[in-house]
Amino acid sequence: MANRGLEYMTFEPKYEKVSSSYRKALGTTQAQIECKLSGNENAEITKVLCADAKAYIGSSEAMNGEITFNGFVNFQVIYDGIEPQGMDYSAEFKDKYQNSDITPNSVPVLSCSVVNVNTSIVGPDVRVTAIVEINVDIIETDEYNVLTEVDTNNIFSKTDSLNYSTYVGKAKHRFDQNFDIEIEETVSKILGACANAQLTLISPKNEFAEVKGIVNLMISYLPAAENSVVKTIQKQVEFSQEIPVKEIEEDSFLNSFINVINGDIKVTTNIEENLAVVNLDIPLVFEGYVFNPNSINYVTDLFAINNFVNVDTESLMMLKKANSESFEERFDASIIIDDNMQLIDEIIGVCDKNVTIASQSIVNDGLNIEGINTITVLYLNKETNNINSVSIGSPFSLSFNIDGIKGLTPDVKIIMGEVNAKGKRGNEIEATGDQYIYANFFGSDAEGIITSVKVGEERNQYMAPLMLYIAKPGETLWDVAKNLNVSPDLILQ
Numbered sequence: 174m175a176n177r178g179l180e181y182m183t184f185e186p187k188y189e190k191v192s193s194s195y196r197k198a199l200g201t202t203q204a205q206i207e208c209k210l211s212g213n214e215n216a217e218i219t220k221v222l223c224a225d226a227k228a229y230i231g232s233s234e235a236m237n238g239e240i241t242f243n244g245f246v247n248f249q250v251i252y253d254g255i256e257p258q259g260m261d262y263s264a265e266f267k268d269k270y271q272n273s274d275i276t277p278n279s280v281p282v283l284s285c286s287v288v289n290v291n292t293s294i295v296g297p298d299v300r301v302t303a304i305v306e307i308n309v310d311i312i313e314t315d316e317y318n319v320l321t322e323v324d325t326n327n328i329f330s331k332t333d334s335l336n337y338s339t340y341v342g343k344a345k346h347r348f349d350q351n352f353d354i355e356i357e358e359t360v361s362k363i364l365g366a367c368a369n370a371q372l373t374l375i376s377p378k379n380e381f382a383e384v385k386g387i388v389n390l391m392i393s394y395l396p397a398a399e400n401s402v403v404k405t406i407q408k409q410v411e412f413s414q415e416i417p418v419k420e421i422e423e424d425s426f427l428n429s430f431i432n433v434i435n436g437d438i439k440v441t442t443n444i445e446e447n448l449a450v451v452n453l454d455i456p457l458v459f460e461g462y463v464f465n466p467n468s469i470n471y472v473t474d475l476f477a478i479n480n481f482v483n484v485d486t487e488s489l490m491m492l493k494k495a496n497s498e499s500f501e502e503r504f505d506a507s508i509i510i511d512d513n514m515q516l517i518d519e520i521i522g523v524c525d526k527n528v529t530i531a532s533q534s535i536v537n538d539g540l541n542i543e544g545i546n547t548i549t550v551l552y553l554n555k556e557t558n559n560i561n562s563v564s565i566g567s568p569f570s571l572s573f574n575i576d577g578i579k580g581l582t583p584d585v586k587i588i589m590g591e592v593n594a595k596g597k598r599g600n601e602i603e604a605t606g607d608q609y610i611y612a613n614f615f616g617s618d619a620e621g622i623i624t625s626v627k628v629g630e631e632r633n634q635y636m637a638p639l640m641l642y643i644a645k646p647g648e649t650l651w652d653v654a655k656n657l658n659v660s661p662d663l664i665l666q
Contacts, residue, residue, distance in 0.1 A: 405522030
């Protein structure tokens with residue numbers, strides 16, 4: 174007995190510190206942002222032809238029970254008066270989101286979209302109101318002491334490999350993309366320029382990420398001809414950019430999205446007869462949340478032959494993940510205008526495009542998305558030479574089968590690409606275009622770990638000339654050895 178006690182006195186189990194991270198969805202909140210845009214002096218505003226708003230989150234901070242954040246909305250309005258005019262304005266907003274799960278160590282993951290834009294004419298001004306929906310998630314990192322080894326002859330342990338992920342940082346990088354758009358007619362002035370962008374592929378490398386995507390550009394302008402009307406032109410271009418990220422590795426996992434800073438777009442126009450070259454300098458901001466994979470061998474179970482063993486256990490939370498996916502889908506929309514509206518003689522352009530996601534869910538391995546596409550179409554009535562606009566809302570329902578996403582949470586971003594509109598029978602408009610979808614997936618999982626082990630009291634030992642053990646279905650050699658309190662090797666012998 175003395176020898177056995179001495180052995181347990183030198184019992185020194187080994188532990189390893191593990192930092193495991195996961196992303197958790199909290200919810201959504203809305204903010205209402207309003208601004209008043211003043212038209213040109215002595216120019217009466219007769220009608221608002223189109224109004225668009227693009228939003229993004231600038232910064233955020235977590236504290237006990239809440240996340241404070243600020244964002245920006247860029248408004249663009251085209252209105253008709255003596256002649257069509259354009260104006261834009263960027264408004265900052267601040268808000269907070271409260272939830273008891275938020276701590277100062279939480280990493281906020283915020284994204285936003287404009288779900289509604291309304292305008293009204295108030296004297297010489299246009300009042301524009303945007304409803305911005307903000308999606309709020311957090312990344313949590315918890316530290317654990319995990320039992321990895323038990324070094325003694327009288328304690329038997331079972332081990333396995335534990336795969337987990339550690340959040341290493343946020344890759345936020347602003348870069349500019351420069352594009353030329355040719356307008357093959359003489360242009361009087363540019364009324365407005367805006368863009369949206371979508372990711373299509375993220376490739377992690379050592380210390381950088383290769384980011385690919387598309388930018389959809391739209392310009393509204395006024396031709397130089399007498400009695401000219403507003404026209405629009407669209408162009409879609411691809412981009413590729415290397416984003417420096419010191420902590421990233423080739424097998425890193427990223428949740429990412431990209432924003433266009435529309436308020437900082439720089440427009441330079443070279444106007445010649447029958448040709449205008451519009452140069453757009455488009456600022457893009459990439460945001461990626463980087464998780465690096467890790468693995469350790471850990472003790473999943475143990476027992477001692479001669480003594481009881483006291484163990485403390487804990488649930489280790491870890492990231493459950495699937496690779497991001499991108500899709501391209503065709504859509505179509507149509508509308509019959511009201512009887513009190515002027516007839517459609519000519520479609521002259523599409524001046525704003527917006528996608529509102531109503532729901533996103535995963536059923537088994539299927540990603541289901543529902544929402545509505547909204548576009549504003551400009552058209553001309555030649556009898557009165559009046560420009561009119563009409564908004565078309567087109568509900569959509571999309572479903573994609575993707576392996577390995579069961580039980581995860583989707584984070585979907587959708588933009589519209591180029592939209593073509595045409596008139597029919599003087600009172601109907603049909604529009605077709607492409608939707609570009611980029612979906613991140615994340616979730617959390619739990620694994621039981623041993624965080625502390627101590628040798629307890631001695632067992633009562635007994636010997637029998639014969640022992641009979643009836644194994645239950647599903648029991649392993651380890652289960653039998655633990656129940657009999659003997660070495661697994663002894664059972665094999």
